[in-house]
Amino acid sequence: MTDLSKTTRPAFRPPGPGGWRGEFERLAAQPPRPIAGPPPRRRRIVVPLLVGASDLFLAREGLIGHALRLRGADVLFALCDGLPACDARTHDNDPAEMCRGCAAHGADALRAFGHRFVRLSELVDRDEARAARERAAACPPEALFAARLGGAALGDFVFASTLRYFRAGAFEADDPAVVAKAREYLAAATIWALAARALYRRLAPSKVFSSHGIYSSWGPWHAVARAMNVPYASYSGGWRRGTLLCRSDEPRAFDCDDIWPRWADRPLNAARRRRIEEYLGSREDNRADFYQYFDRLDRDAAAFAARLDVSFDGWRRRVGVFTNVAYDAARPRAAGAFPNMFEWLTGAVARAARDPRTLVIVKTHPAERRFIERTPGRWSAAAALRRALDPLPPNVRIVDPDDNVSTRTLYGLIDLGLVYTSSVGLEMAAAGLPVLTPGTGVHYEKPGIVLTAADPASYFAALDALLEDPASFRPDHELLLRYAYTLYFRKSIPFEPLDVAGWEAAGLAIDDLAELAPGRFPGLDALCEGILNDAPFEAPDADETPGGGATKRGGRR
Numbered sequence: 001m002t003d004l005s006k007t008t009r010p011a012f013r014p015p016g017p018g019g020w021r022g023e024f025e026r027l028a029a030q031p032p033r034p035i036a037g038p039p040p041r042r043r044r045i046v047v048p049l050l051v052g053a054s055d056l057f058l059a060r061e062g063l064i065g066h067a068l069r070l071r072g073a074d075v076l077f078a079l080c081d082g083l084p085a086c087d088a089r090t091h092d093n094d095p096a097e098m099c100r101g102c103a104a105h106g107a108d109a110l111r112a113f114g115h116r117f118v119r120l121s122e123l124v125d126r127d128e129a130r131a132a133r134e135r136a137a138a139c140p141p142e143a144l145f146a147a148r149l150g151g152a153a154l155g156d157f158v159f160a161s162t163l164r165y166f167r168a169g170a171f172e173a174d175d176p177a178v179v180a181k182a183r184e185y186l187a188a189a190t191i192w193a194l195a196a197r198a199l200y201r202r203l204a205p206s207k208v209f210s211s212h213g214i215y216s217s218w219g220p221w222h223a224v225a226r227a228m229n230v231p232y233a234s235y236s237g238g239w240r241r242g243t244l245l246c247r248s249d250e251p252r253a254f255d256c257d258d259i260w261p262r263w264a265d266r267p268l269n270a271a272r273r274r275r276i277e278e279y280l281g282s283r284e285d286n287r288a289d290f291y292q293y294f295d296r297l298d299r300d301a302a303a304f305a306a307r308l309d310v311s312f313d314g315w316r317r318r319v320g321v322f323t324n325v326a327y328d329a330a331r332p333r334a335a336g337a338f339p340n341m342f343e344w345l346t347g348a349v350a351r352a353a354r355d356p357r358t359l360v361i362v363k364t365h366p367a368e369r370r371f372i373e374r375t376p377g378r379w380s381a382a383a384a385l386r387r388a389l390d391p392l393p394p395n396v397r398i399v400d401p402d403d404n405v406s407t408r409t410l411y412g413l414i415d416l417g418l419v420y421t422s423s424v425g426l427e428m429a430a431a432g433l434p435v436l437t438p439g440t441g442v443h444y445e446k447p448g449i450v451l452t453a454a455d456p457a458s459y460f461a462a463l464d465a466l467l468e469d470p471a472s473f474r475p476d477h478e479l480l481l482r483y484a485y486t487l488y489f490r491k492s493i494p495f496e497p498l499d500v501a502g503w504e505a506a507g508l509a510i511d512d513l514a515e516l517a518p519g520r521f522p523g524l525d526a527l528c529e530g531i532l533n534d535a536p537f538e539a540p541d542a543d544e545t546p547g548g549g550a551t552k553r554g555g556r557r
Contacts, residue, residue: 012507052106085184136187151227157219169326213251246537255443256491316357336439494523
């Protein structure tokens with residue numbers, strides 16, 4: 001089997017002594033080169049760059065901006081230069097000087113890169129910003145998540161940003177600090193929405209292109225675009241290292257639903273089958289992904305059993321329950337059979353553990369401790385479960401986030417898997433296990449791949465049926481492989497000029513900005529076609545495109 005850590009990729013080099021700003025200056029200082037062919041159609045593209053301190057955003061979006069300019073586009077960046085709250089901050093990393101330094105770094109880097117940009121303060125005057133702050137400060141807690149500006153709904157962004165700030169699993173309306181922070185995020189979202197509205201009216205852009213619209217920093221740009229009928233596209237880092245997931249007129253870019261209908265019935269040829277099988281195998285240690293949780297894995301089932309103080313023999317059923325990070329799984333409104341992850345977790349474990357002949361293994365998410373944003377103890381899945389089921393049933397075992405047991409080893413020890421929205425649901429199904437989700441809308445909830453339920457009664461009925469006979473449902477392996485291939489290789493577009501490790505820009509594959517012109521990088525060409533000409537955001541033939549590669553530990557996409 002191919003070692004994906006050694007798959008051919010572009011030759012990257014790290015930034016020189018001057019860091020990324022020095023790289024931007026060096027590239028931008030080179031004389032422009034003429035591009036052969038007729039002049040392209042002029043398009044106006046707005047790129048909201050909202051975290052100026054991030055070299056990853058500056059490098060990725062800066063390179064994309066240059067590529068668009070080389071294809072004839074007029075590109076304007078929008079840069080934050082001060083807000084009441086920001087998604088670069090968290091409750092334990094919120095220094096007062098962060099805002100000033102972030103804005104200055106972003107402006108310097110954009111100048112070095114040669115990009116035109118407009119500051120937030122140039123789009124929203126002081127009176128408008130003050131009024132937004134005053135309205136937000138007076139907003140009652142129960143109205144925070146229903147907030148709007150004209151036709152743009154802002155409440156969901158406020159919810160997501162607030163929970164991320166505290167890394168919490170629920171909004172605690174009785175906590176003054178939580179409510180105060182939510183009001184700050186509402187003010188920030190409102191100011192961004194005002195800025196977006198002003199800029200769209202001024203420019204009438206052909207397209208707005210920015211990072212995914214989940215939080216208060218980015219979300220208003222998409223929401224206002226939708227309300228004003230301005231075309232927009234969102235992107236996020238893909239699971240596979242060096243790839244991007246993009247969607248047109250959709251603020252979340254974490255699925256392949258837009259192209260799946262074209263691939264659902266296409267049999268995979270030998271090369272594509274081999275590629276997706278090898279990649280799914282690599283998910284055990286994430287060696288081909290943007291982020292790697294563990295430096296080494298433990299595949300010793302006996303040692304794992306000893307750590308849990310349990311034998312895996314003699315049970316009628318063995319159930320694996322896989323959790324999410326609390327704030328990442330939270331929703332402003334109930335989705336699926338349960339209102340939140342904690343009620344699902346408590347209900348599913350209690351139901352499965354009713355039969356003392358059933359072993360329930362709860363695998364808590366490693367990102368609770370092995371991410372740049374550690375989950376506070378009170379919001380850990382294990383703490384929540386122990387509070388709810390006190391005492392914990394004797395046939396329930398909890399796997400610590402730091403436990404380096406191989407998931408593939410764990411899959412071999414269980415008869416069925418229960419997930420909320422975790423990506424391991426797709427991996428377990430690929431391993432042949434029946435998987436049940438509570439209908440939260442996770443991307444792989446497709447008939448034939450996993451079982452889903454819309455309400456508690458149907459969820460528990462489905463769980464009881466699987467406990468009685470796990471073989472009553474088996475994933476359609478061919479369908480699953482086609483879906484996984486579509487997601488990981490067709491929807492995930494290689495962004496060849498830049499290497500990314502975790503939350504950091506790690507290296508460049510170009511020495512000259514002219515290399516960003518059409519014809520050098522197939523993935524970049526596809527990305528620009530989607531932005532400029534409304535082509536489907538789909539990768540070139542993955543069997544011909546470099547991808548994969550080793551990763552090092554880092555952070556969020």
